[in-house]
Amino acid sequence: MSLKEDILEIAKQAKFSSQRLANLSSKIKDEVLSRMAEAIETNARRIKEENCKDVASAREKGLSGALIDRLTLNDKRIRQMADSLRQMARLEDPIGKVDKMWRRPNGLLIGKVIVPLGVIGIIYEARPNVTVDAAVLCLKAGNATILRGGSEAIHSNICLADLLIKVIEEAELPAGSIQLIRTTDRNAVMEMLKLDEYIDVIIPRGGESLIRTVTENSTIPVIKHYKGVCHTYVDEEADLDMAEKIAFNAKVQRPGVCNAMETLLVNEKIAAQFLPGMIKKFQGAGVEVRGDEKTCKIAEGIKPATEEDWQTEYLDLILSVKVVKGIEAAIHHINRYGSHHSDAIVTENLRKSRKFLQEVDSAAVYVNASTRFTDGGEFGLGAEIGISTQKLHARGPMGVCELTSSKFIILGDGQIRE
Amino acid sequence: MSLKEDILEIAKQAKFSSQRLANLSSKIKDEVLSRMAEAIETNARRIKEENCKDVASAREKGLSGALIDRLTLNDKRIRQMADSLRQMARLEDPIGKVDKMWRRPNGLLIGKVIVPLGVIGIIYEARPNVTVDAAVLCLKAGNATILRGGSEAIHSNICLADLLIKVIEEAELPAGSIQLIRTTDRNAVMEMLKLDEYIDVIIPRGGESLIRTVTENSTIPVIKHYKGVCHTYVDEEADLDMAEKIAFNAKVQRPGVCNAMETLLVNEKIAAQFLPGMIKKFQGAGVEVRGDEKTCKIAEGIKPATEEDWQTEYLDLILSVKVVKGIEAAIHHINRYGSHHSDAIVTENLRKSRKFLQEVDSAAVYVNASTRFTDGGEFGLGAEIGISTQKLHARGPMGVCELTSSKFIILGDGQIRE
Numbered sequence: 001m002s003l004k005e006d007i008l009e010i011a012k013q014a015k016f017s018s019q020r021l022a023n024l025s026s027k028i029k030d031e032v033l034s035r036m037a038e039a040i041e042t043n044a045r046r047i048k049e050e051n052c053k054d055v056a057s058a059r060e061k062g063l064s065g066a067l068i069d070r071l072t073l074n075d076k077r078i079r080q081m082a083d084s085l086r087q088m089a090r091l092e093d094p095i096g097k098v099d100k101m102w103r104r105p106n107g108l109l110i111g112k113v114i115v116p117l118g119v120i121g122i123i124y125e126a127r128p129n130v131t132v133d134a135a136v137l138c139l140k141a142g143n144a145t146i147l148r149g150g151s152e153a154i155h156s157n158i159c160l161a162d163l164l165i166k167v168i169e170e171a172e173l174p175a176g177s178i179q180l181i182r183t184t185d186r187n188a189v190m191e192m193l194k195l196d197e198y199i200d201v202i203i204p205r206g207g208e209s210l211i212r213t214v215t216e217n218s219t220i221p222v223i224k225h226y227k228g229v230c231h232t233y234v235d236e237e238a239d240l241d242m243a244e245k246i247a248f249n250a251k252v253q254r255p256g257v258c259n260a261m262e263t264l265l266v267n268e269k270i271a272a273q274f275l276p277g278m279i280k281k282f283q284g285a286g287v288e289v290r291g292d293e294k295t296c297k298i299a300e301g302i303k304p305a306t307e308e309d310w311q312t313e314y315l316d317l318i319l320s321v322k323v324v325k326g327i328e329a330a331i332h333h334i335n336r337y338g339s340h341h342s343d344a345i346v347t348e349n350l351r352k353s354r355k356f357l358q359e360v361d362s363a364a365v366y367v368n369a370s371t372r373f374t375d376g377g378e379f380g381l382g383a384e385i386g387i388s389t390q391k392l393h394a395r396g397p398m399g400v401c402e403l404t405s406s407k408f409i410i411l412g413d414g415q416i417r418e
Numbered sequence: 419m420s421l422k423e424d425i426l427e428i429a430k431q432a433k434f435s436s437q438r439l440a441n442l443s444s445k446i447k448d449e450v451l452s453r454m455a456e457a458i459e460t461n462a463r464r465i466k467e468e469n470c471k472d473v474a475s476a477r478e479k480g481l482s483g484a485l486i487d488r489l490t491l492n493d494k495r496i497r498q499m500a501d502s503l504r505q506m507a508r509l510e511d512p513i514g515k516v517d518k519m520w521r522r523p524n525g526l527l528i529g530k531v532i533v534p535l536g537v538i539g540i541i542y543e544a545r546p547n548v549t550v551d552a553a554v555l556c557l558k559a560g561n562a563t564i565l566r567g568g569s570e571a572i573h574s575n576i577c578l579a580d581l582l583i584k585v586i587e588e589a590e591l592p593a594g595s596i597q598l599i600r601t602t603d604r605n606a607v608m609e610m611l612k613l614d615e616y617i618d619v620i621i622p623r624g625g626e627s628l629i630r631t632v633t634e635n636s637t638i639p640v641i642k643h644y645k646g647v648c649h650t651y652v653d654e655e656a657d658l659d660m661a662e663k664i665a666f667n668a669k670v671q672r673p674g675v676c677n678a679m680e681t682l683l684v685n686e687k688i689a690a691q692f693l694p695g696m697i698k699k700f701q702g703a704g705v706e707v708r709g710d711e712k713t714c715k716i717a718e719g720i721k722p723a724t725e726e727d728w729q730t731e732y733l734d735l736i737l738s739v740k741v742v743k744g745i746e747a748a749i750h751h752i753n754r755y756g757s758h759h760s761d762a763i764v765t766e767n768l769r770k771s772r773k774f775l776q777e778v779d780s781a782a783v784y785v786n787a788s789t790r791f792t793d794g795g796e797f798g799l800g801a802e803i804g805i806s807t808q809k810l811h812a813r814g815p816m817g818v819c820e821l822t823s824s825k826f827i828i829l830g831d832g833q834i835r836e
Contacts, residue, residue, distance in 0.1 A: 023777060104796070219633050219634055353829075362825065364827075365825060366829075369829075370833065378522070391618050391823035395824055397826075405809035407779075407782065409782075411785050411786070411787075412785060413787075414657070414660040414663065414786055415786075415791065416663055417672075
């Protein structure tokens with residue numbers, strides 16, 4: 001078969017399987033998830049062996065340390081995959097829930113029922129644990145999944161997918177419930193992106209260029225997971241001790257993730273009091289600080305920030321700092337330069353906290369807390385498939401409920417339209 | 419300015435305006451809507467004059483009677499536009515509602531707040547009333563709108579948009595709240611579809627080829643309003659009088675719309691009893707009936723249906739009829755050939771009604787009622803911008819609530835992530 005036929009066949013299988021998956025009982029789904037957890041644990045050794053091939057080949061190719069870290073599966077990460085499967089089994093099943101039901105004057109009863117989306121395509125890069133996390137989150141919500149991981153992780157992905165698929169087969173679930181695209185040919189993605197007849201949604205997980213390519217070439221709706229240029233604004237009425245702890249946490253606790261702070265905005269009235277100590281603390285933790293003109297005057301060892309800094313997701317121990325006139329200027333800066341991901345104000349003033357919550361146009365808007373909490377687990381949504389930075393369908397952390405759609409059910413006793 | 423710069427400027431204006439619109443009070447929005455209703459009524463004469471130009475030019479070009487009907491604005495339709503504006507003013511404002519709020523173990527309060535989508539692009543064809551209906555539905559939900567109507571309706575659209583824009587100006591709302599693309603150059607749409615930086619969603623309203631073109635060329639998320647190939651399945655345990663009334667209504671009451679029935683499925687056990695009278699009634703109303711082999715044997719004056727008939731949205735007094743073995747076969751036919759829009763079962767059997775509701779994968783699934791009820795007004799959602807046939811973001815009738823997004827607000831007292 002040609003590549004085109006191959007991918008088409010996978011998509012058709014997925015669509016066909018999705019119809020049965022949509023009608024599975026919660027009990028069967030949860031049993032399958034538990035058995036998958038076992039299969040992962042029992043085969044830890046095999047997983048590590050296959051993963052070693054990927055890691056060795058990544059080293060040979062001279063790929064970056066950060067990428068090799070994301071690629072590597074050790075005992076802890078394998079245990080985490082199994083744990084997340086067991087957690088998923090315990091989560092409430094969203095499917096079949098009647099969201100609301102109302103009666104019309106003509107006696108029609110109309111209800112909105114939660115149903116699966118259908119077929120979900122996941123396109124991701126080097127992290128092989130996404131193979132498991134994404135597939136099972138989709139399965140929990142009654143969806144069929146087509147997985148397409150990065151070529152760096154191909155041995156790991158095949159091994160993990162095969163373990164899941166074996167459980168699917170043993171449980172006599174439809175064969176197309178979980179499928180992995182096994183070729184590393186990049187055209188496979190292009191073929192997949194045109195199959196809107198069979199695939200309901202594409203979720204790309206990865207860098208900006210991957211997401212851009214997917215968006216530009218897909219006729220299937222895409223839920224984007226773009227970058228996070230997150231801010232903390234320290235108001236003149238902030239508790240400055242609290243502000244220091246929050247800003248430090250938001251930048252330093254894990255700088256390589258999308259909900260880490262990239263820009264600190266400080267009210268000019270407290271800048272001279274707050275910034276010198278704050279910046280020293282950052283510098284002590286190895287953070288490179290880049291500041292606007294005022295910041296550079298107040299503190300030492302600071303590089304001037306350029307226009308580009310304000311729009312950059314460093315994903316690293318680098319921070320840009322700007323002194324602003326007040327909350328208006330802070331909100332303006334965030335809405336202009338930010339990526340509408342996660343932004344925080346630190347203040348004791350109720351009116352300003354309400355204004356900030358209202359006017360900052362981001363997926364998650366914080367008062368007096370670190371932006372690092374933007375995460376499905378931390379929000380209490382259970383596992384997440386990622387953090388949507390778009391406004392359609394799902395915004396912010398996407399849990400199992402965001403992988404569903406709805407249908408209207410209408411119960412009548414002979415109503416016709418006049 | 420070039421066309422490209424023109425469209426870019428419109429999109430930028432819209433984005434800029436959307437930030438203020440998102441924070442308008444319900445009172446101001448509703449006052450503006452009422453004033454728009456007045457403006458439409460007061461200027462009925464001018465609207466009709468401009469509309470006459472479009473109608474005359476459509477006649478000159480020899481366009482179809484159906485198109486000229488959709489294009490024509492008379493006193494009744496103008497009154498309907500004004501009425502729908504007043505209705506909209508009375509609708510509840512969805513914006514700012516906190517959908518739910520919960521407390522995490524660490525004390526964080528997390529809430530989900532309804533916010534506008536931002537900028538909505540509406541691409542539509544010959545019906546000029548969409549100019550008003552779409553713009554004000556978007557405005558009610560705090561969105562800025564970019565309208566792009568069909569060239570046939572250009573004089574009517576400019577006249578209507580100018581009336582709305584004048585009210586916007588007088589009320590000192592942002593100038594880019596409602597904008598109409600005034601050129602009939604088709605490249606304008608192509609330019610618009612690439613401006614994902616400024617436009618949050620595109621809603622195309624029109625025929626299949628328009629929707630296909632938009633989907634294939636847009637980097638902005640699209641909410642599709644595809645065709646309706648709707649079914650009624652008459653079960654062997656149906657009340658056959660009720661079934662006759664429902665099927666007749668679904669086909670004949672208004673055949674040119676997407677929620678009208680195109681295919682009647684009849685259980686083989688009652689086919690010989692039910693179909694002859696039913697088909698005679700259809701034929702009496704001028705319906706051309708096309709049947710499968712069994713139907714052709716049972717009743718007279720029937721053309722054989724082809725494979726293509728089962729997938730065709732006739733939008734006309736034509737009906738395909740098929741005799742099926744039972745509910746399994748009916749559901750299979752609907753999920754295979756239908757367009758996942760609106761489908762009904764007529765039965766007195768509870769188990770079968772539940773099975774049908776569960777397994778038919780359509781936006782609206784009916785028991786014992788006509789599919790013609792799939793409509794925002796009939797469902798009690800207030801006005802609608804259309805009926806989405808996709809699964810993402812909105813499925814089925816889209817009211818004002820479907821033109822919103824959400825954001826998470828997080829209230830802390832110094833929480834940082836460990």
